[in-house]
Amino acid sequence: MQIADYIRSRVDFPEEELKDIMSYFRKETIAKNTVMLNEGSICQKLYFLEKGVGRSYYLNKNGKYVTQWFFGEGNFMTSLESFFQESPSLSFMETLEDSVVYSITKENIDYLFEKYHKMEKFGRIISIDMTTKISNKLNAIQFQTASDRYNYMLKEFPNISMRVPLGDIASYLGITQETLSRIRKKHY
């Protein structure tokens, strides 16, 4: 999915505004397993993932890496609070495949928010979408068995579940990798 199409699908910008907005995004290619953001540093960019997969994760108090979120094609990828509040990130962010992204800086997106009323609207709509998605995860995690959680994963990230390490998925779902392995076996 192209970023322009994605934006258009959410807010009907006049074409010349969209063109201007697009000019602030920079295309980048990022190799597999590149850590794009470290814990403690401030997230400098908002990425739109055109191709590839990424995840955010953090180091929990038992010294284990826990996946917080997966990012697939056609989605924005960032550490939301760190980027928007310019605060030290609590999590890491990395690519899990060679990826093609479009990135924009905080400065530029703020400029666009100021410049275009519709850009703010776009920001609001995207944020509400994100809230809904996280809320879905929460509902899945909170009261469901390990195997229900895996079904949620398959539904929410249909084309990611088979492309990323099992351990990353297990920690995302709050179960151990051994348990996930056994679930997959039953699942055939």
Add this chain to the structure above:
Amino acid sequence: MQIADYIRSRVDFPEEELKDIMSYFRKETIAKNTVMLNEGSICQKLYFLEKGVGRSYYLNKNGKYVTQWFFGEGNFMTSLESFFQESPSLSFMETLEDSVVYSITKENIDYLFEKYHKMEKFGRIISIDMTTKISNKLNAIQFQTASDRYNYMLKEFPNISMRVPLGDIASYLGITQETLSRIRKKHY
């Protein structure tokens, strides 16, 4: 906390804009244990809770009511997707105490979003805040023991934890009420 102060704290509206915005909110008093939104119906209003406590909850597939979120004084209260996407709500919403709220309709808030660029900004900021909060809950729930979860609850909702039924908190935290009761006992 007054709603005007809350809005001011997030975005610096010119006073006359704020005044106009305020005029679209209607003060309401809602008695304890009033169901404000039913599962399946479309959430008609966004509420700002000036006084009282509320919660949203849903009926899970085992026929149990599960608290999804608590709303305390000085916060907005709504079913986000239902209100903004005008879709049937997946959850119920109720007051847990006699409450004083300021409400606004979807139609009016959309009008204000269109009218004031800064209103869109306010909407965006609020949504990001909400995402952060949900994300905090998720991190607490996902990998922590029952007792850690209760500590999260105390921290996130300091002045709510002692005002609402134990069973409502237990389901919010994804544990049984018996377990929560035992935790509270140890807690001294």
Add this chain to the structure above:
DNA sequence: TTCATTTTTTGATATAGGTCAAAAATAACC
């Protein structure tokens, strides 16, 4: 106040999923 209802606590037992350890299967690299 008293009685009925709801909520919370306590006790006994069961179980889903965790932990630890090692084997098997894949993937990465010279």
Add this chain to the structure above:
DNA sequence: GGTTATTTTTGACCTATATCAAAAAATGAA
């Protein structure tokens, strides 16, 4: 292509928390 490193699977055992049941405490209505 063979060797090493990484990831996944399998097995045996354990523990935190669920479940079920019933007593105690708190709340509310008349």
